[in-house]
Amino acid sequence: MLEVKNISKKYRSHEILQNVSMHIARGEVVGLVGQNGAGKSTFLQIVATVMSANSGDLMLDGLSYNCNLKAIRRQIGYVPQEVxxxxxxxxxxxxxxxxxxxxxxxxxxxxxxxxxxxxxxxxxxxxxxxxxxxxxxxxxxxxxxxxPQLLLLDEPTVGIDLKSKTEIAHFLTQQAKEHQKMILYTSHDMKEITTYCDRVYIMGEDSFYYDYLQEKGITIGKM
Ligand SMILES: Nc1ncnc2c1ncn2[C@@H]1O[C@H](COP(=O)(O)OP(=O)(O)OP(=O)(O)O)[C@@H](O)[C@H]1O
Ligand SMILES: [Mg+2]
Structure with missing residues (x-):
């Protein structure tokens, strides 16, 4: 289980994340959506341990990020937005x-x-x-x-044809369902997100995303 509690992040005086909380259980594929610049990649980098938050707590399978970084890094697979x-x-x-x-x-x-x-x-x-x-x-x-037990993927399917996109999405779902992995991924393809994610978090106040996901009957997580 990944548990993120009250993460905040500033770039100089620019506040990107404010008291963001979320969780992912084993076997879940969770989507992260939001406008360009909402802070999705920043958030993924913090969970991936390549960047630190200004405040807040993170725990992976009961281990705190504060004192178990080495063990935690072994459990994480991170695919950045740029190849x-x-x-x-x-x-x-x-x-x-x-x-x-x-x-x-x-x-x-x-x-x-x-x-x-x-x-x-x-x-x-x-x-x-x-x-x-x-x-x-x-x-x-x-x-x-x-x-890795936790897979973090930042727009893994951007610019990919439908067949490959479907293959990747199936692969990720299989990893979660058959191997009880935790998967968090961002995408701007809302059809893909609604097809493959068990739950979706919306980053930033955005009624457009909220209304869209609600209409599709997707479980929306509050961040
Ligand atoms: N290294 C950095 N230094 C300063 N500001 C940054 C840095 N990286 C990102 N930002 C700013 O933080 C904000 C969030 O950026 P981030 O890349 O996390 O957004 P995103 O939700 O992933 O956007 P996109 O959908 O375009 O990928 C943006 O305003 C961006 O300009
Ligand atoms: Mg991004």
Whole structure:
């Protein structure tokens, strides 16, 4: 279970997050929506431990972020909004490079299985020659190397064709339902959000999102 309580974040005097609280239970796929600049990526970075909040508490599976950062980082897979890959290396080389840096030291076979499971079959292709959607899939595959319990994905399906988008969404749902993972992801594709998320949090005061989600019968979390 992820529990976030009263997080606040300022960039200089610019207040981005004000007393934000939320939770994710095991097996849940939770969406995070809101206008551009609402603070979604900032929030994900804080939960991913790559940025710290000015105040508030975070707990993952009963461990506080205050004194268990190392253990918590092992449980988190984070896919940032911008794709971050070694462009001159192949898919295989990227996977093996990150596997080497990881805790679990997966074999080549295990790395390949993650890609295949994501319908990413271009194992020996140089990343610079992959399509945008394939790069996004590889970015997600890299985040799965340590078999994280909490997956944080910032717009994982942006610019991706419908087939790949559906494959990614199915994959994430399968991770949550069959392996009891916790998944939090942002997207501006409201159809996708309403199709695949168990619950949705809206960042910022926004009646447009609220009315839309309510009409679709989606459980809306207050932040
Ligand atoms: N490093 C930074 N320094 C100063 N301000 C920042 C920084 N990063 C983000 N911001 C500001 O914080 C606010 C929230 O940005 P954030 O990227 O979290 O929004 P977002 O909801 O993810 O938006 P989008 O939907 O466009 O991805 C914006 O006003 C942005 O300009
Ligand atoms: Mg963002």
């Amino acid at each position: 971050a890959l070694w462009e001159q290396l192949t898919v295989r080389e990227n996977m093996l490079f990150f596997a080497k840096l990881s805790w679990t030291k997966l074999s080549e076979e295990q790395c390949r299985a993650i890609c295949v499971n994501m319908q990413l079959h271009e194992w020996d292709k140089q990343v610079s020659k992959l399509s945008g959607g394939m790069k996004r899939k590889l970015n997600i595959a890299l985040s799965l190397i340590d078999d």
